[in-house]
Amino acid sequence: MFSRDGVPVARVIVDVMLKPEILDPQGRAVQGALGRLGLDGVQDVRQGKQFVIDIDGDLDADRRAMLERLAGELLSNPVIEDYRMRVLADGESL
Amino acid sequence: MTARIGIVTFPGSLDDADAARAVRIAGGEPIALWHGDDDLRGVDAVVLPGGFSYGDYLRCGAIARFAPVMTSVVERAHSGMPVLGICNGFQILCESHLLPGALTRNDHLHFICRDQRLRIENNSSDWTRNFDAHSEIVIPLKNGEGGYVADEATLDQLEGDGRVIARYLDVNPNGSRREIAGICNERGNVVGLMPHPEHAVEELTGPSTDGLGFFTSVLSSLLEGAAR
Numbered sequence: 482m483f484s485r486d487g488v489p490v491a492r493v494i495v496d497v498m499l500k501p502e503i504l505d506p507q508g509r510a511v512q513g514a515l516g517r518l519g520l521d522g523v524q525d526v527r528q529g530k531q532f533v534i535d536i537d538g539d540l541d542a543d544r545r546a547m548l549e550r551l552a553g554e555l556l557s558n559p560v561i562e563d564y565r566m567r568v569l570a571d572g573e574s575l
Numbered sequence: 576m577t578a579r580i581g582i583v584t585f586p587g588s589l590d591d592a593d594a595a596r597a598v599r600i601a602g603g604e605p606i607a608l609w610h611g612d613d614d615l616r617g618v619d620a621v622v623l624p625g626g627f628s629y630g631d632y633l634r635c636g637a638i639a640r641f642a643p644v645m646t647s648v649v650e651r652a653h654s655g656m657p658v659l660g661i662c663n664g665f666q667i668l669c670e671s672h673l674l675p676g677a678l679t680r681n682d683h684l685h686f687i688c689r690d691q692r693l694r695i696e697n698n699s700s701d702w703t704r705n706f707d708a709h710s711e712i713v714i715p716l717k718n719g720e721g722g723y724v725a726d727e728a729t730l731d732q733l734e735g736d737g738r739v740i741a742r743y744l745d746v747n748p749n750g751s752r753r754e755i756a757g758i759c760n761e762r763g764n765v766v767g768l769m770p771h772p773e774h775a776v777e778e779l780t781g782p783s784t785d786g787l788g789f790f791t792s793v794l795s796s797l798l799e800g801a802a803r
Contacts, residue, residue: 499679503724504750506684555641558634558670560677561724 482535482571491540492569493548497557498529532556540568578797580790581608581618583648585639589626590661590773597773598622601790610642619797620657620701621648623664625717625771635678635720636666645671657701657793658765662718665757665767674758674767675733676725681718682750690782691716691770692744693756697737700763701796702789712785714775716748716756721769723751723758733758740766 482490499505505527512526534548549566557564580598582605584591595605606618610628615621628639639645645667652658652673660668668674681687692713695706706712725733730752733739741757749769757768772786 502726503679504682504722506680506682506750510684555637556633558637558677560669560675561679 482569488537489539490535490537493534493536493540494567494569495532495534495548495552495556496529496565497532497562498527498564499561500563503561577602577604578620578794579604579606579616579618580793581606581615581621583608583610583621583623583644585610585626585628585642587627587630588624588663590624590771591626593771594622594624594661594773597776597786597790600776601787601794603790603794608644610639610644613643613647615644615647615651620659620793621651622773623648623658623660623667624773625662625664628663628667631663631720634666634670635663636668636670639663639667640670649673652760652765655762655764657796659702659789659793660765660767661771661773662721662769665769666720668765668767673765674760675729676723676758678718678720678769679722679724680720681722681748686717686719687721687748688715688717689748690714691748691756693741693770694744695740696742697740697759697763699737700740700759700766700792702759702766702768702792703740705792705795706788711744712775712788713783714770714772714786715782716770718749718769721749721751723755723769725752730755736761741768741770 508526508528515523552564552566580603582591582594598605666678669677690713695710698706738759740759743754743756747754759766772789775781775783775786
């Protein structure tokens with residue numbers, strides 16, 4: 482991926498989900514709504530967040546490690562949430 | 576000389592004025608502190624007030640934690656300065672890892688605003704020492720994300736060390752584990768509380784004046800510290 486100026490841009494995806502043992506009342510409300518709208522058999526719904534980060538330049542090991550650290554420090558709260566970080570390959574869609 | 580109690584204003588703080596008023600009524604001198612300034616202006620204690628710092632974006636308190644003022648607050652808290660976080664302030668203390676656990680969305684999903692009965696479970700912290708043991712108080716509670724959670728081992732440790740400072744009575748208003756309304760750190764100088772004592776300091780506007788006890792407590796703690 483390239484920016485408008487032709488600078489390479491990496492796209493990093495961070496998914497954040499509540500830990501399985503943490504109650505997710507929003508997910509439960511969505512589960513109820515799905516049932517009311519006629520979808521039978523929904524066992525569980527968990528709601529999470531996705532961060533899409535576009536960042537200039539190649540992601541060297543240092544910057545990748547820094548992103549990883551910030552995903553655990555800022556983007557998620559390790560007390561209640563898990564995160565998963567991945568770097569999109571060229572042309573790969575979300 | 577009266578004690579100087581700093582009240583931090585973040586973008587989105589709501590209850591900083593009420594907290595300052597509570598400090599004044601209790602007999603202290605409120606000092607305004609600004610989120611973007613790491614200077615604590617020589618205060619003896621700090622209150623992190625309620626509200627919606629940074630719009631509650633990302634997670635409640637998650638961005639406030641990285642404000643310049645918090646670097647100084649965290650540093651001084653580790654060396655024993657009394658810090659009280661109320662509601663959003665409690666969320667900031669958890670995000671800052673000054674207190675364990677986290678506050679999550681109320682289990683019933685509704686924002687709640689009610690006069691809440693509590694039992695003071697620990698009257699030895701810097702912010703609760705003027706309460707009688709097991710006293711029951713009524714102060715306002717207003718939150719959307721006030722459900723206290725921590726893993727079982729942490730909850731057991733908090734209970735075992737007597738670090739649950741207040742517990743909800745009558746109803747569990749937000750799904751907090753073990754009806755926990757407030758906790759403190761090991762030393763007892765850092766206290767987080769979901770309900771709002773600063774709104775219960777005058778007969779005219781509050782359901783009681785029970786909230787004053789938190790603010791007179793810290794003045795007693797500071798006086799004793801100065802005498803030591």
